[in-house]
Amino acid sequence: MQTSRDWIGTATVASLLALWAVLTMVTGTIDTLRFPSPVQFWQSLKQIATTGYADGTLLSHSLHSLKLVIMGFTVAAAVGIPLGLLMGWSRRAEALINPVFLLVRPIPPLAWIPLAILWLGLGDAAKIMVIFFAAFVPSVINTFTGVRGIEPNVIEAARMLGTGRWRLAREVLVPAAAPMIFTGLRLSLQASWTTLVAAELVGALAGLGRVLNVAQQDIYPAMVMVGMAAVGAWGWATTRVLAVVEARAMPWLAVRA
Amino acid sequence: MRSSTTRPPSTAERLLLGAIGLASFLGLWWGMSASGLVAKQFLPTPLDVLARTQYLLTEPFAGATLPEHLARSLERYAYGFLLAAGVGVPLGLLMGWFRWLDAMVTPVFDGLRFIAPIAWVPFAALWFGTGIGGPIMIIFSGAFPPCLINAYRGARFVDAKYIEAARMLGTGSLRTILEVLLPASFPAIVAGLRIGAGLGWQSLVGAELIVASAGVGYMMVQGQSNISTPTVVAGMVAIGLVGLVIDVFLRQIEAFVRHRRGLA
Numbered sequence: 479m480q481t482s483r484d485w486i487g488t489a490t491v492a493s494l495l496a497l498w499a500v501l502t503m504v505t506g507t508i509d510t511l512r513f514p515s516p517v518q519f520w521q522s523l524k525q526i527a528t529t530g531y532a533d534g535t536l537l538s539h540s541l542h543s544l545k546l547v548i549m550g551f552t553v554a555a556a557v558g559i560p561l562g563l564l565m566g567w568s569r570r571a572e573a574l575i576n577p578v579f580l581l582v583r584p585i586p587p588l589a590w591i592p593l594a595i596l597w598l599g600l601g602d603a604a605k606i607m608v609i610f611f612a613a614f615v616p617s618v619i620n621t622f623t624g625v626r627g628i629e630p631n632v633i634e635a636a637r638m639l640g641t642g643r644w645r646l647a648r649e650v651l652v653p654a655a656a657p658m659i660f661t662g663l664r665l666s667l668q669a670s671w672t673t674l675v676a677a678e679l680v681g682a683l684a685g686l687g688r689v690l691n692v693a694q695q696d697i698y699p700a701m702v703m704v705g706m707a708a709v710g711a712w713g714w715a716t717t718r719v720l721a722v723v724e725a726r727a728m729p730w731l732a733v734r735a
Numbered sequence: 736m737r738s739s740t741t742r743p744p745s746t747a748e749r750l751l752l753g754a755i756g757l758a759s760f761l762g763l764w765w766g767m768s769a770s771g772l773v774a775k776q777f778l779p780t781p782l783d784v785l786a787r788t789q790y791l792l793t794e795p796f797a798g799a800t801l802p803e804h805l806a807r808s809l810e811r812y813a814y815g816f817l818l819a820a821g822v823g824v825p826l827g828l829l830m831g832w833f834r835w836l837d838a839m840v841t842p843v844f845d846g847l848r849f850i851a852p853i854a855w856v857p858f859a860a861l862w863f864g865t866g867i868g869g870p871i872m873i874i875f876s877g878a879f880p881p882c883l884i885n886a887y888r889g890a891r892f893v894d895a896k897y898i899e900a901a902r903m904l905g906t907g908s909l910r911t912i913l914e915v916l917l918p919a920s921f922p923a924i925v926a927g928l929r930i931g932a933g934l935g936w937q938s939l940v941g942a943e944l945i946v947a948s949a950g951v952g953y954m955m956v957q958g959q960s961n962i963s964t965p966t967v968v969a970g971m972v973a974i975g976l977v978g979l980v981i982d983v984f985l986r987q988i989e990a991f992v993r994h995r996r997g998l999a
Binding site: 706 | 956
């Protein structure tokens with residue numbers, strides 16, 4: 479069953495690619511000025527990879543975007559996870575922080591972009607701020623939910639054995655909430671990429687979003703497609719890295735998977 | 736600190752703490768701009784934002800008043816979301832029933848899923864223009880995946896005995912989908928619609944920031960280039976409020992559906 483399923487999938491993808499080639503290059507049903515042919519796509523990819531486009535090669539644009547995503551994501555996780563742990567642990571902290579959170583949360587991360595540009599300009603700082611807002615919320619909420627979902631028995635057993643507060647957090651709360659924390663991180667990572675691309679499309683000096691933006695202004699569909707493919711590839715690659723980290727961090731779950 | 740488990744805070748204490756939290760947030764905001772620590776131009780006080788919102792309700796900015804901008808945004812949103820639900824839910828159900836369709840669509844879907852919805856903006860602009868077609872495509876790409884995934888999962892995880900019962904009675908594929916899978920996966924579908932609605936609204940805001948000639952996002956970008964921070968913040972508040980209303984409304988529907996099913 480699995481093999482026939484894989485076979486159908488491969489056949490579908492292959493025939494879609496073939497259809498793309500035929501419609502753009504043989505019959506000309508699709509106007510290549512609006513939708514690039516596979517050859518144009520390949521040429522654009524070669525162009526940006528070797529000579530560069532929009533003031534940089536594919537590698538330099540990618541690394542620029544990747545750096546911003548990693549920075550914003552790391553700061554958001556470093557603030558969000560402890561805050562979620564605190565709110566999950568102490569009902570008083572929750573009562574204090576939650577109303578502010580509820581006030582700010584409905585504003586979509588993308589809506590912070592104009593404000594970030596007003597405050598910090600078109601450089602990297604504004605991007606990191608927006609990514610932070612996007613990645614922060616899922617980290618907090620999922621960590622919080624994870625801590626609240628821990629069985630009270632587990633905590634009571636640890637406390638009965640005289641576990642200190644710090645040790646309890648490190649050896650009971652974090653491991654027990656880890657699956658939810660990683661769910662939050664995965665959502666945060668996705669949100670980071672979405673927001674970064676949006677912020678770079680609004681205005682940037684380098685990065686994959688800038689490639690898309692310049693290509694749109696040049697009416698260069700093949701390069702737009704290359705930019706999109708690069709965004710997708712990096713989103714996929716960083717998600718894979720996070721999945722590996724997750725599996726390493728929680729070896730006890732591997733039995734179930 | 737650990738006294739919090741032995742004695743949970745009372746309602747009054749919770750309300751007080753919440754009020755302190757909100758007051759210190761607003762106080763910090765106010766203090767920073769009123770004291771001149773941050774230039775008022777960049778951080779207007781909450782009152783400035785309120786006054787600006789009131790002004791925008793009646794006076795046009797960037798070609799329209801705030802309600803008119805909102806109406807334009809909501810119109811696009813409605814088209815895009817209905818399209819996403821209209822394609823995503825039936826396709827998800829069909830994929831849950833026909834294994835060959837599942838095997839065909841899943842690899843294509845997985846390949847496209849990692850492209851952030853917002854990355855479709857330049858393409859959408861090239862294809863459908865910046866009027867209504869482009870933004871609709873962006874909302875669609877944001878709202879479509881949850882609609883599809885939830886309908887698919889809902890259909891896949893229907894209790895096999897219902898399907899077997901239906902098949903034993905000689906029910907055809909179409910009728911099984913409409914009369915067994917659809918009702919059985921309804922709660923999952925509604926949950927997917929709610930998630931999709933939220934993502935669609937977000938994507939719309941993003942699309943309007945980049946390419947549009949009307950709508951709340953466009954108003955905010957104009958506010959940004961005129962260095963009118965109160966306009967930008969007023970736009971953020973409006974977007975947040977509308978998003979909240981949409982979410983609360985769909986949550987009610989979801990709770991109602993789950994209640995009817997005895998799920999909650």
